[in-house]
Amino acid sequence: MDHNQKILDIEKILKDNGYKLTGSRKLMIKIFVDSKIHMRPDDVYQLLRNDRISLPTVYRNIEIFKETGVIKELPIQNERYYELEIYSGKKMHIHFQCQSCGIIKEYSDLELIKMMIAERDFIETNHGDRIDDVTIVMSGTCKICLK
């Protein structure tokens, strides 16, 4: 999907939810759309320092983005990471953090997604709970650090 279209779509989501399209929000939307990595609140803040956006504003907008489903929160090792959720489609995410170099990456093989869906369906069928969200975090040593 087109980069600018994503931004327009997200802006629409915010407006539809009654939020104003402020300068800080536009900048933050761009950051999340462009970023390929998982970011903590302070990471976002650092990227906005030159724009004189305050840390409380970063926190407040992250909360709004989360609430409207634009981004997803991912707690890893006692830290809060955020990633774009919209446009991840039906895809479910499996994250991996290397304990040696700290890198966080995501596996997105169709095969794995199928296994996750099977797990979710198994639980819904056999336990009766409704599953809205599945977060898998694996940790170990990455390929590069193993060498």
Added chain:
Amino acid sequence: MDHNQKILDIEKILKDNGYKLTGSRKLMIKIFVDSKIHMRPDDVYQLLRNDRISLPTVYRNIEIFKETGVIKELPIQNERYYELEIYSGKKMHIHFQCQSCGIIKEYSDLELIKMMIAERDFIETNHGDRIDDVTIVMSGTCKICLK
């Protein structure tokens, strides 16, 4: 496995790692062995209030238990939960938190464990990373709240 044997085994682990078997540690071991629920540091502290164990001591011992593999840390919704790790055997855990009532439970069907192992093996084979730990947290609405 026998309850007292678990306690003795954990005490041995601590001693083998050069830690002294203090009153607060014995009490905390018992709490983790007896507890069926996931606990936050303050939950443990509350159970120890009458024994005049301080909060810093709870934090320091949790750190030691974690480091020696006695307990496992599980970050859910920006909070740190702990559960006994030793004796969970080869079992892998899938946790579920109900967004309505807040209950945290664990699924331990053999079927699910098999699926998780398949996922882990798939990743190790196809991506080359070594996976030491798999944490799955699902959220949604539990059976009871759905009614």
Added chain:
DNA sequence: TTTTTTGCAAAGACTTTGCATTGGA
């Protein structure tokens, strides 16, 4: 204009640390 949003400063919540005292081996 009217209501939301923002920055700043301050407060809060949770966690860690310094240090003198206590306690386990």
Added chain:
DNA sequence: TCCAATGCAAAGTCTTTGCAAAAAA
């Protein structure tokens, strides 16, 4: 005895909140 562990108080982090000023609609 000797070093580790503890309690207390204080300091650190990260996150949230109150409020007046600024900006969006």
